[in-house]
Amino acid sequence: MNMKIDILLDAIEKKDAPVCVGLDPMLSYIPSHIVRQSVAENGEGLKAGAYAIWEYNKRLIDALCDIIPAVKPQVAMYEQFGYYGMEVFEKTVRYCHEKGLVVIGDVKRGDIGSTSEAYARAHLGSVKIGNSFYSPFDEDFATVNPYLGDDGIEPFTKVCKETGKGIFILVKTSNPSGSQFQDLNTEGKKLYERVADMVNKTGKDLMSVKYPYSSVGAVVGATYPEVGGALRKIMPNALLLVPGYGAQGASAKDLREYFNRDGLGAVVNSSRGIICAWKKEDDVEYAADNFAECARKAASAMISDINSAR
């Protein structure tokens, strides 16, 4: 069985790019001619919104797939268009796979055991209907929320063992109030350190044989660099998924401590900074027609920038 952590790290090495692009399309990011065309084809409504995203995503994926190893679609941006949005989420995952991209589903799911099992099947596994198994959304990795403790995580790792897939547990998020609970001192340790211990413990059984990394990684925001450095040391075998670069304010120099000495260990995400790059061009009208090339240019610049930090 191929482990997705190996496929992801191979792709990072081959493309020399420890990054992923957040496919988090708000309707306001999408050039208006694409939205108008989708409304003309699908009628005004949620389907038109969802299919505008689909058109936008396809062109972004085509323009980016040979220079980046992975994408991280944020499911909320699809869910906001109802089930049509979820159809486009599924189509996006499949299209990324066709183009050789690793897909990290940013779903932040987490619930009691039996419910987490359903989420794990939905995003990383399969369900049995009649005599066959079907994989609903079929991402390679998913992000999960730790608030419910071990038994909310176990169903995900169980599915990872069966499928070779992986998870990233939210340890320290990039948002301003990420500190509110996560940084609390809890009987001698910060809460995020306890969640980091969970990552280590859970990840032991899911180690790659090729790389010193586990299929259980951690989300660690780029916006708290000292914490990132400390967490890097606490979780030596965890791949860090690092949001917060670019639009959220962090720069490459903040990221030096997120990498291990092997130059691996972190996958830095940018969403708006890449998929919305066209809006920052001087000639916005020209850029709207060439949004995918603008995204490619921004991704290339990001890769050079991040590589300067490792």
Added chain:
Amino acid sequence: MNMKIDILLDAIEKKDAPVCVGLDPMLSYIPSHIVRQSVAENGEGLKAGAYAIWEYNKRLIDALCDIIPAVKPQVAMYEQFGYYGMEVFEKTVRYCHEKGLVVIGDVKRGDIGSTSEAYARAHLGSVKIGNSFYSPFDEDFATVNPYLGDDGIEPFTKVCKETGKGIFILVKTSNPSGSQFQDLNTEGKKLYERVADMVNKTGKDLMSVKYPYSSVGAVVGATYPEVGGALRKIMPNALLLVPGYGAQGASAKDLREYFNRDGLGAVVNSSRGIICAWKKEDDVEYAADNFAECARKAASAMISDINSAR
């Protein structure tokens, strides 16, 4: 604007039933003749699974709608059938509304601000496409995860202010490892007490004018009764959404402290205990044909049991 908290509490008073039923259908809960028929109509695949649930739900809702005030569909059970499952989730919410039921979407979403905004729109609000607004899933309440702090919650309360809808923040969950992080001592307070403080603070601006309750409630599991009693006192104006009764092990006597002196303040949920009641009958073959009546009988018994505790 009608506040959904008033509609929910009115319905609890009128039906004398502080309960909700978890519409959390696993395929294994559904009598096999319904699954077979769905496969015959839809072909083997995710659509057949989703539509088996839809058929099952409709009959449960028909049998329950005059005796219960609310349902709590667990979205994971729908998500596991991909976008067809999400279509059935939406259909279920709309059908419940037609039948006069309040719908609590058990979605446990939560993310950084801009992403939580998309989730809030998806489940409680609307999105603008062209010149009109569309409400994707349109529940009345949604459960949310607090791990990302205030700025992950604010987009939900903002939508609640616009729509009259509400949320339940996860404070203390019912699962065995719910204690792992939630019970940690954090600088003089348990973590769940700090989340309870967040519920109080966030709920102040969203008070009902008719009842002493806020549109911001709290999820407090039935399986830790001492904690439930303590949290009841810390959050006097929060409606408690209480999972864990029945199949998860808690009984009515455990729930006395979850209610306020007005006999209100808690909505106790049961899922498997109601929707799977038919499987506990002696004549399982007969019960499979009459699963909805079995659910009604179980719900009536649950209501009497819970009422003995308040």
